[in-house]
Amino acid sequence: MEAANNSKKEERFTHPVRTRVTLSVYQRLEKLIEKGDCHSIGEVSRKILSNEQIKVFHVDASLNSVMEELALVRKELKAIGVNINQITKAFHSSRNESSKSFYALKVAERYETVGKKVDVLLEIVSQLAEKWLQRS
Incomplete structure (x- = not known):
């Protein structure tokens, strides 16, 4: 010590x-x-x-639009998640079967939207991977 x-x-x-x-x-x-x-x-x-390393950070401006798009998709997914939680709460507090069916259909629609957003994310990630692998 x-x-x-x-x-x-x-x-x-x-x-x-x-x-x-x-x-x-x-x-x-x-x-x-x-x-x-x-x-x-x-x-x-x-x-x-003292001959120490200085880490220098490089910002790739070509990724600005991609990052903005990713942030937008993230925001949209978060809003969809909040909406799904609200629908789920309404589903559980509903007493009749027709209301529950309605809420179940609404949640299914929202999950379909999530699927589309995930497709957008996969496309962006694919483009980033191509760009990244070109540098190597």
Whole structure:
């Protein structure tokens, strides 16, 4: 336990380093903050100086429309699910058989809609898989 505490003490940033850089270097460091996993110029500088990896994230703008479509399908499926729950509640509180049959038909219609949405999702996933596999 004591060895772990000693190593943590050694890892603390106790020695300040100050420097000046050109505008272009500073802008490159800022880009690393925007696109990477660092939150400050100091953190970027420390990782560079200590030869640590900086994870840079790339956003594929071509996927924006696909993600919007997926979000829309998700929203629609959630609404259908809420509607099915409401119909189910009405079914269980209904006392006569004709009402129960009506609610059962309504639920069947909603599940048919779910099937169509799942088909849309499968098509989107298929397109994504083709795009992804082309990169490999």
